[in-house]
């Protein structure tokens with residue numbers, strides 16, 4: 002296959018991302034991890050699925066970045082996941098070092114790659130990757146919005162019994178408990194959610210969406226990985242196929258939404274050059290206030306990063 006995607010971190014999220022990507026037969030895949038033998042073993046296992054599903058995808062695992070040479074997309078999932086009781090911010094110190102190393106090493110092999118970041122705290126890690134790699138903003142994007150919106154869509158489907166295909170939800174802001182589910186823009190087959198659901202039910206869905214990651218951590222004792230991985234696969238597909246797909250994702254803002262020098266969840270258009278465009282919704286006062294609160298949390302996290310790493 003002509004396209005190549007490398008996934009740095011072959012743990013639960015990384016390997017599951019490879020699984021979803023292989024199903025889509027988009028690109029050859031490389032899994033990289035520091036654990037010896039593990040990415041090689043997982044890659045072989047996945048490779049042996051290909052005859053069954055009838056997809057011609059080359060999948061290799063390695064502990065060496067040389068294998069990633071010439072990648073079109075580099076997906077970074079390397080890092081530690083949450084344990085019960087931890088916030089995503091608690092991961093910052095450990096994961097900053099890992100994401101910095103991963104970005105620098107991957108970039109040496111693939112100077113033109115688009116970087117999709119999944120490691121938490123997501124917005125801060127995407128910021129770090131762009132800064133240490135000295136990458137143009139359109140070539141770095143963080144995955145969070147598709148996942149958070151999918152969680153909301155799933156909860157709306159559970160509540161209403163309507164097909165997930167009819168449910169459009171938009172969750173913006175930082176990928177933390179202050180994220181902003183936009184109930185005014187979200188709808189069921191064009192009917193605003195606010196008109197479809199009683200206020201108390203909608204408020205419960207918003208709250209469950211915000212805590213959606215934590216709900217899984219408390220059950221699973223580690224971070225979610227199926228839905229985060231499929232969300233990143235959708236982003237990689239939009240980029241490689243140059244789909245000009247509008248999705249919520251974490252992008253570098255330079256004045257949009259009144260915010261500067263921050264990665265933040267906003268609607269972006271994804272295509273072959275990465276983030277082609279940032280779309281600005283018209284927001285009411287309540288939505289603006291919620292986004293500002295969320296941005297304050299991300300800014301705080303980025304400040305912590307500045308105290309840790311010289312960027």
Ligand code: APR
Pocket residue numbers: 009010011012013014015033034035036078079080081082083092096099102103119120121122223224225226229
């Ligand atoms: N280089 C490459 N891989 C690394 C490095 C490194 N420097 N440091 C750690 N890793 C690998 C680990 O060996 C492990 O296999 O990253 C992998 C992480 O996998 P898991 O522990 O299974 O964690 P996962 O659930 O995949 O979460 C990874 O994604 O969604 C986020 O919050 C989550 O930050 C976490 C990240």
